[in-house]
Amino acid sequence: MRLAPHWRVRAQRLQLRGEVCQCCGERLFPPRDVCPACHQPADKPFAFCGEGTVYSFSTVYEAPKGYERFAPYTIALVRLKEGPLVTAQLTDIDPADVRIGLPVEMVTRVLREEGEDGMVIYGYKFRPLLEREVAGTEARE
Amino acid sequence: MRDVSIIGIGQIEVGEHWDVSLRDLGARALLAALADAGIDRPDALYVGNMLSGTLGSQEQLATLIADWSGLRGIEALKVEAACASGAAALRVGVMAVAGGIHEIVAVLGVEKMTDLDGEEATAALMTAADAEYEGIHGTSFISLNALLMRRYMEEMGVPQEAFAGFPINAHANAVNNPNAMFRQPITRDTYSRAPMIADPINLFDSAPICDGAAAVILCPTERAREFSSRPVRIAASAVATDSVALHDRRDPLFLSAVQASALKAYRQAGIGPEEIDLFELHDAFSIIAALSLEACGFAPRGEGTRLAADGEIGPRGRLPICTMGGLKARGHPVGATGIYQVVEATLQLRGLAGANQVPGARWAMTQNIGGVGGTAITHILEGQG
Numbered sequence: 001m002r003l004a005p006h007w008r009v010r011a012q013r014l015q016l017r018g019e020v021c022q023c024c025g026e027r028l029f030p031p032r033d034v035c036p037a038c039h040q041p042a043d044k045p046f047a048f049c050g051e052g053t054v055y056s057f058s059t060v061y062e063a064p065k066g067y068e069r070f071a072p073y074t075i076a077l078v079r080l081k082e083g084p085l086v087t088a089q090l091t092d093i094d095p096a097d098v099r100i101g102l103p104v105e106m107v108t109r110v111l112r113e114e115g116e117d118g119m120v121i122y123g124y125k126f127r128p129l130l131e132r133e134v135a136g137t138e139a140r141e
Numbered sequence: 142m143r144d145v146s147i148i149g150i151g152q153i154e155v156g157e158h159w160d161v162s163l164r165d166l167g168a169r170a171l172l173a174a175l176a177d178a179g180i181d182r183p184d185a186l187y188v189g190n191m192l193s194g195t196l197g198s199q200e201q202l203a204t205l206i207a208d209w210s211g212l213r214g215i216e217a218l219k220v221e222a223a224c225a226s227g228a229a230a231l232r233v234g235v236m237a238v239a240g241g242i243h244e245i246v247a248v249l250g251v252e253k254m255t256d257l258d259g260e261e262a263t264a265a266l267m268t269a270a271d272a273e274y275e276g277i278h279g280t281s282f283i284s285l286n287a288l289l290m291r292r293y294m295e296e297m298g299v300p301q302e303a304f305a306g307f308p309i310n311a312h313a314n315a316v317n318n319p320n321a322m323f324r325q326p327i328t329r330d331t332y333s334r335a336p337m338i339a340d341p342i343n344l345f346d347s348a349p350i351c352d353g354a355a356a357v358i359l360c361p362t363e364r365a366r367e368f369s370s371r372p373v374r375i376a377a378s379a380v381a382t383d384s385v386a387l388h389d390r391r392d393p394l395f396l397s398a399v400q401a402s403a404l405k406a407y408r409q410a411g412i413g414p415e416e417i418d419l420f421e422l423h424d425a426f427s428i429i430a431a432l433s434l435e436a437c438g439f440a441p442r443g444e445g446t447r448l449a450a451d452g453e454i455g456p457r458g459r460l461p462i463c464t465m466g467g468l469k470a471r472g473h474p475v476g477a478t479g480i481y482q483v484v485e486a487t488l489q490l491r492g493l494a495g496a497n498q499v500p501g502a503r504w505a506m507t508q509n510i511g512g513v514g515g516t517a518i519t520h521i522l523e524g525q526g
Contacts, residue, residue, distance in 0.1 A: 009273060030274055036389065056295075056393075058287035058339050060279060064264050067279035075284045077292075077388055085388035087275045100295050111277060123277065 006121050011045075013123035016106055018084070020046040029084045050106030051129060052080040059095040066112045074098050078126050092127040103129040145238045146365035146372040147522070149178025149358035150484045155322040155472030157255045158352040163197050167206040167251035170354035175210075175247065178358040178368045184243040185216035189230030189250040190476035191223055195265040196257055206249065216243075223269035224425060225511030226250065227479025228518035231357065235378040238359050250480030251354040262350045266475070269512040271386035283347060283426075285387055285513050287339040290428035293394055294341060297443035301341050304427040305332040306449025308345040308469050311424060314456065315466030317496040318485075322351050322472035345469070346427040353474030355481045365525075371491040376412075376504070377521035379405035385515040396429075398517040399436035399510065406506070406519040414438040417521075418502040419461040419489055421482035423510040424468045433508060434462075437519075456497045464489060464497050479509030483520060490524030 009030070011017035018029035023040035027048070035042040055077040063071035074090040076098070090098060091109055104126035111123040151173025153166055161169075167188065175183070188203040199205065203217035222229035227250030234248040254262045266282040267275075275285065293299060308327060315321035327345060335343040358368075365372035381401035387393050407413055414437060422437075424430040431445030439460055440448050453459040465471055465485040468478055486505035488494045505522045 005273070036384070056288040056292035058284045058291060058342075060281060060284055060339065062260075064267070064279060064281060065260070070279065073279065075278060075280050075288065077288050077393070085390075085393070087271075087278055087280060087386065087388045089278050100292070112279070121277070125278075 003119070006119070014108055016048040016050055016124055018046050018048055020044050027082045027084060029080065029086060048080050048082055052078040052086070052104055052126070054090070054098060054100055054102040054104060055079045055085055056100060057090065057098050066114060069113065076126065078104055089125045090127065091125040105129045142239045143241060144362035145235050145359055145375045146362040147357050147375065147483070147487055148360050148365050148368040148372050149174045149176070149180065150356070150487050151175070151177055152320050152355040152481060152484050153353055154320045155351050155353040155474060155481070158253070159255065161352070163193060163199065163202075163251065163253040164205050164209045166253060166352060166354040167249055168210040170251065170356045171206065171210050171247060171249045174356035174358050180245055180358055180368065182212060183215065183245045183247040183358065185237060186212060186247045186249065187230040187233045187237075188217070188219045189227035189248070189479060190219055190252060191221060191226045191269070192252060192254065192265050192475065195268060196262065197253060206251070222516045222518070223511035224423070224473075224475045225479060225509040225516045225518050226476035227355075227481070228483075228507070228509030228520065229380070229479070229516070231479060231483060231520065232378050232380055232518055234359050235375055238361060244360060244364070246359045247356060248359065248480065249354065249356040250477035252474035252476040253352045254350045254474060255352050259350060269515070274388070275386055281339065283339040283342055286426040286428055287342045288387065289393060289432070289513065290341050290346070290426070293428060293431070296394060299443065299446055302329070302333060303446040303450060304346060304431065305329050306446065306454065307424055307427045307430045308332060310449060310454050311463045311467040311469035314464055314497050315470030318465040318471060321466040321470055322349060323466070323470040342426060342428075348425045348468040348473035351472040351474050353472060353477040353481065355477055355484045357480060357483055357487070372525050373487045373490045374523040374525060375520060376523045377406035377409035377519065379409060380516065380518045381405065382516055383514055385512055387513055394432065395442070396432050396436040396514040396517065398514055399433055399508065402517040402519040403437040403508070406521050410504070410521040410523070412504060412521070417460070417504050417506045419464050419486065419499045419505050421464065421467070421486050421505070421507040422462050423478075423508055424463055425473055425510070429510065429514075430462070432514070433510070437508070456499050461499045464494065464499060479507070479518065482507040482509060483522070486522050490522055
């Protein structure tokens, strides 16, 4: 059982915590010690709002070990509102209804199960943005 | 820096070798290459391999294969760069000879993927991606490539059928390669009826899981004629890197490491893409073939599939690619692939490629890619008449 690798990324997994580079303003997810854009040290935490759009997607029918109960599920690259792309599963949606450009929002779900005596690992997935919020977004724009 | 040449090649038929172990596969290809060069004992052995630890519970692989080849005692190291491990080992070999560290160097690529079931091999391949931020979400290596292909089709307005030309060319060429895994031609109809394995990637868009080993022997060019009547000069050897994770790239549809390694290689060889007579590219997935042609300057962005559709990639076309079957039909024993590419390019430049011979070939480019473009390694070879 590997506890530490999951424990140490809990802020990323559960809060979508990244960083903003104080030098060039690049928003980074996941966080890292050196900004890939300007190569200066990056250390200021930044919480992403959790909304974005589907950049691309693919549905997995034969799931890897630990993911069987979610199959079929759709893997997506999500373009977060603040800029970065994130790899994650989509949830609460029929794979046939997914399209590029679909507005989505982050939710916390079970990512992986490691058997009866093993760990249950939680983290971010993305679901279609609820309609009231889409309407609100359009009104603001 | 010294100029480096290839003086010997060896390869094992790619396939499911249930009766041959990893060490024996490696030793057989290595001994074949040593025999081709007329060398008994090289100064060093560099072994490209990705999965011996994961799939075979075996590390110290180069030491093991040196011993099993009767070379106990020599310098022997394993080199890993995921699916680009083979070319990475060649890069190390070239540096050793060019830098004057060694005179005669053997480079082997070897992989054994069929000892475990397909599910375990698939999981092992995912170690080429970012485990904490891609793998944890239940992503497979195929689905990462599917993300790229779907976005490409949408953004460039390219239909799935447009990719058919790549596997059709690969299979047609493999028919004439006795070391290829799939020696049957396929048609447009076969392609369009193939089952999806990770939509929009179908069975023929993806290279197979298999076993294989291939080897080359290197020496300084000034000594190459002592060992071979048809040496092949390594005119360029260039590595470049990108982020491992797709999501860390500003534009995932542009393989920047592929472009950077190709540009470095063109500069080293003193030629441009228009002078390349054949290109052994990394067609692990059809989408990667298209993106590689674009990043290397053979096609404008969004038009990589057009070369395949216009029939320009066959052995007698304007830019022959995957001339012995490529990863798709020769097979893709991951850590061995980069050396198979170089062995095949050497056959072409020696004029020994049989029915698939590219007429008058002088310059051959090989390119081995690790992960989804995280590592790109380009070599340019020049025939010596």
